[in-house]
Amino acid sequence: MLPQPARPGIAAVLAALVFSTQARADGDLVRGAQAARACMTCHSFAPGRHMTGPSLASVWGRKAGTADGFVRYSDALKRSRLVWDKRNLDAWLKNPAALVPGNAMGFPGIADARIRADLVAYLEAVSAGRVTVPDRGLPNLKAVDAASRVTAIHYCGDAYRLTTADQKTHTFWEFNLRFKTDGSGSGPLAGKPVLIGTGMQGDRAAVVFARPEEISTLIHRECP
Template identity: 60%
Template structure:
């Protein structure tokens, strides 16, 4: 029985090694599209998740400039290699319990192998990192998108824009956010950005949190 389990374990390892060897980086580039909504491959370009530039050989939870790692990931001591990435991509929640990754995992071993081959090739500089769609440059927003005043009354926000236009929003449909990056709005010049739903939802982006409460005034006409 012990020998049987030992041979079974060897078979699993051999199968995993074969999968890694068979990984196709070109197919992996296509598979990466599932990751690109949260991750960039450009150095220092952190999104919902950290940049994956140079991820091979890096200790988990240590990408420079990314401050939203879970404690579980930071303390895992994991170093990202092919085997570790395969386990992570298969089922992040099971691989490192308590981490903050919401992605459910890739059950297809071939897809994982392709994606790992692609990440390894990009990390090694064998394949150029793709250009990730940039975030909007809110500093260059038109007057019609810049917010000059926000009044709150009852359950309604009335937003006055730089071109004199006024828009009313149900308070639950207007969100307030911050963007402190180089592409964020200038201080004191928040910008309104549509959030779909036929134009009845939007978000106002400020340069820093302190601006939000001071910018909004209670006023009923």
């Protein structure tokens, strides 16, 4: 079995709320946590864990475009001079393109003011440390089982043949195998790429390397 990237389940998110579930005056944290699932394909709520978008762990009160270590902000957001308070977060979540034209968040916005209020309350609570959010953004690729640890990659014809540490081989049409890198703290160990499934179909997968330089050195052009 190839491990699928972890998906934040609603139960897990709710279980992570270590506070009483009463509604705050202006937004409901339980509903906010549910709504935040829409953000988790791109954002982690764990400190320092950047994905497509920056970590939202301490966004409250921060200047827009300044999360430590996130290097992919649009110029538009960096120049916006916004501070993420209640009003600006609400406007951003309502219509990001209207608040900051040319921003890079591929998200259309949320029309429902109630849901936005819940989300803003949730973002404030996360930043204040009033809710605990486990880092469910991506799997820890340093701790994978033998079935996912790639020990050899051969390229022959139009196929990649991968051997994993459990002595199995997996053959992929070259167009169905993606090569990725994860240089973060939870990326693979140096020289130890990891095989992960990338979709519903077993014929697609990705190999994640610790560094881009490994991609060519660890792949050998060789037929069985």
